[in-house]
Amino acid sequence: MAMEEEEAAACEIARLPEELLVEVLSLTGPRDASRAAADSDAVWSRFLPRGLPRLARRELPRSPPPPPSRKAHFLRLSAGPLLLPRKLMSMWLDREKGAKCYMLSARALQISWGDSPQYWSWIPLADSRFKEGAELLSVFWLEIRGKLPGKKLSQNTNYAAYLVYKIADRSYGLDFPFQEASVSIGGSITARQSMWLDRETGFKCYMLSARALQIVNLTHSWRWISLTGSSRFSEVVEFLKGYRVEVCGKIPCKMLSGNSNYAAYIVFVVAEDSCGLASVWVATVGVGGRQSTRQVCLDSSNRNDYYYEGEIEVPQDGSVILPQERADG
Template identity: 45%
Template sequence: MAAIQEAEGRDVPDFSALPDECIAAVVSLTSPADACRLATLSSNCKSACDSDVVWASFLPPECPQTVSRSVSSLKELYFNLCDDPVLIGDGKMSYSLDRHSGKKCIMLSARALSITWGDTPNYWSWTCLPNSRFAEVAELIDVCWLEIRGMISSGMLSPGTHYAAYLVYKITPASYGFEFQPVEVEARFAGDEAASVSTQ
């Protein structure tokens, strides 16, 4: 950006010429993606956009209590949380941030779910997988009724945010029984009637 730009016949001051404190205050009202873009305008902008003042505004308030890491800046902490989820809740949940928006992403482990007959060795086994972020995963052996339920406190989620829920699982070559059975999915607030969707 040039120091002085011509716009509609008037001189427009350069944003990057403002004091670092002013730039940081403005950028903290934007988004992580905007902060990264604005940091490329000039060295002055980069200094302000990389400051803890800016990145503190993008981190959830509970981050200092939830996450304990040795980092040199809050920007580094932010991107660490985006790229490397941390385990919380006695290792039964993982906590990360969406890189673009900074919204919280929570994943429940199999141990945090309610699995029908999950403690019956004839139907399920508990094992570990090298690529799993959790210590244990549930392996289905054989059941005639597959029902899995999960619950999370809405207070753990980012307010004013649309969320999607996913069931993450791995199919083995020897698996069977899912080809012709419809899957019914329900999502609801505790105490409310479920919104249910059936899918093949």
């Protein structure tokens, strides 16, 4: 839309009665309201969430006085993290949805052996709003926990939890074993992915559990089975029978390391009495609208299979990716 058309549309919107204009803009979002040049306090009051926490002193300007309008107040809260009292936690508003977001400082976390100088060192942070961070020296038990009251969060909002950290140039030992991340809300615990660092490059690597995957026809062709000690995840999914197998996984690109080449794998175990897997499948990886497709085979043994007449021949010229057995089988 040209600038002249946008200005004309804004003029048309401005002709609406104020009550109707408030209702219409409040159903959009802060960004759309900004584009519509809406400055009404009634509109921006809808975007400011209830129960905003008290901020630390001097986080909002006192002289001159606090922001004169609800819009200015929203823009200030969404411009970047603001410290809360005691300065162990920061808060800001998501500019797209107006949801409350939080960051806990290292001092607000529960770090096992965090007060033992032989394992952890507390260092000043020059590039952070928090005064200090925790540096891992050497430890045989790595456990970090954080807690946030649910009433501080925005209602009807999907949240994600992240661990923000830096890697020292000469770090080691973070690539094994796999680290498990879990989030619990109201007694319900979710542990759906593990993370580790590649020993050679330091890139972040992830593994998704079966519960984190989207599996077509899950209730009719699959069943969930428990694991006892053979995996960081508590359960896996077992394929029973079916004519169609489609398994999809998704991970936000911002969780990956920048300027890195990644590969995607599916980790599975083939049962002794399995059948129907010695055929060519299609595997697709998509990033930002671009897709890469390869042919794969989950069972390259070329066994006779009663689902098919004769023996299935899998090309051995490299055009089909064959499974590789891991050290753990």
